[in-house]
Amino acid sequence: MKKMKNAGRWLVYGLLIFALAACSVPGPSGKNENQSGEKKKAVNKIDPLTGLTTGGAEHPVLMVMLNNHRNARPQTGLDRADIVVEILAEGEITRFAAFYHSQTGGKVGPVRSVRNYYLDLAEGADAVVAHAGGAKDALARIEQENIPGLDGIHEDARYFSRVSFRKPPHNLYTDLERLYEAVREQGYQSLPVKKAYQFSKTAETGQRESAGRIDLDYHPLYKAGYEYDSASKSYIRYTEGVRQVDRETKQPLSMQNVLVVFAKHQIVDSVGHRTVAVKASGRGYLFQQGKALSIEWRYRDGWIIPFAGGKEVPMLPGKTWVNVLPETGRVSFQ
Structure with a gap:
């Protein structure tokens, strides 16, 4: 009789354990599903720079200063930029401010120095500026206003490297993975992302x-x-x-x-x-x-x-x- 009571007790314990386990069943992904068997769906968001659907990763915008000297062409990584702004630097040569958000990988370069008016773009957008030094007033502004920056020829050189197929100053390169690693290490990860434009799938009608x-x-x-x-x-x-x-x-x-x-x-x-x-x-x-x-x-x-x-x-x-x-x-x- 005593054995029968123990057996019954263990049977009740077994049923309780089974019932508790059934409330939280790992799905094929290894993550728990709810009782109805539904899985958590991936959250897709609209990228604020492109208006296209993205996986919803949370990270700040990068603004990389890219060289457009004839000895720097063809560049690497401009095809992955969401927005590119082209403005004259000195003389007749322009420079690109390439904004990255929707893509976070791939080589980028040649990286070049920054100017004050590019900082007007970066500061308003809360972008992290990747650059190779800069004009004196631009570097002073970065320091005085605490503009988040990654200087490839000074304190942040470890995130950049020189290539052998081009001559200085057209041979400084980096890649987006290294820059986003720097973003995390420098404490810039929580910078907000501001929407660039309104978007529509059809062009504005008009003249x-x-x-x-x-x-x-x-x-x-x-x-x-x-x-x-x-x-x-x-x-x-x-x-x-x-x-x-x-x-x-x-x-x-x-x-x-x-x-x-x-x-x-x-x-x-x-x-x-x-x-x-x-x-x-x-x-x-x-x-x-x-x-x-x-x-x-x-x-x-x-x-x-x-x-x-x-x-x-x-x-x-x-x-x-x-x-x-x-x-x-x-x-x-x-």
Whole structure:
């Protein structure tokens, strides 16, 4: 009789354990499912820089200063940037501020020095600036205003490396994995991400002109341009009449939105350093789907935003290139 009671007790214990285990059953992923067998679904979000669906990873925006000297072409990693802003540095050469968020891997370079007006873009957007030194006023501003930065030729050199196939100063490279490792180690991981634009899957209707080809004159000695590819529904980038490709993939650089704006430029010293009024407003054009729309632009939270008829013009989901021309520059399209 005693054995029967013990057996009954163990039977009750066994049933209780089974019932508790049934409340939390590991699914195929090894994670617990609820009683109805439902799994937690991955949360997809809209990337704030591209308007495309992303996996929802939480990390700040990177702004990498990339060289555009003829000895630095073709560059690596511009094809992975969500937004690229091109502005004159010294002389006739432009420099790229490449913003990365939707992609977090791959080689990037050559990395070059930063200027004050690029910091206006980075500061407003709360981006971490990856650069190779900079003008004295820009470096002083980074220190005084605690702008999050990664300097590849000073205190953060361990996250960058020199390549042998190019000569200095056109041979400093890094990759996005190393930069995001630096972001975590430097305590920048919690920086907020500000939405760049409004997005729409259809281009804004209005008085648009044909723009299958775009020609930009930044300077008498420097020209850039774009040609619309109807098959891919994107613009293809040209520099000095040559189709611009990524050095690693050999694929042409393409984007869905091309924003061209005019801003006041002023040379301030004998070296040729400039001030550029990116925090102002002015006129310009937005090119989408082979068409041109005349716009007014305004600065908002680090981004140069197009407006028409007093309303913000949305971007097509995808990549955006912003060309900031001096007021003496020219744009033509057909």
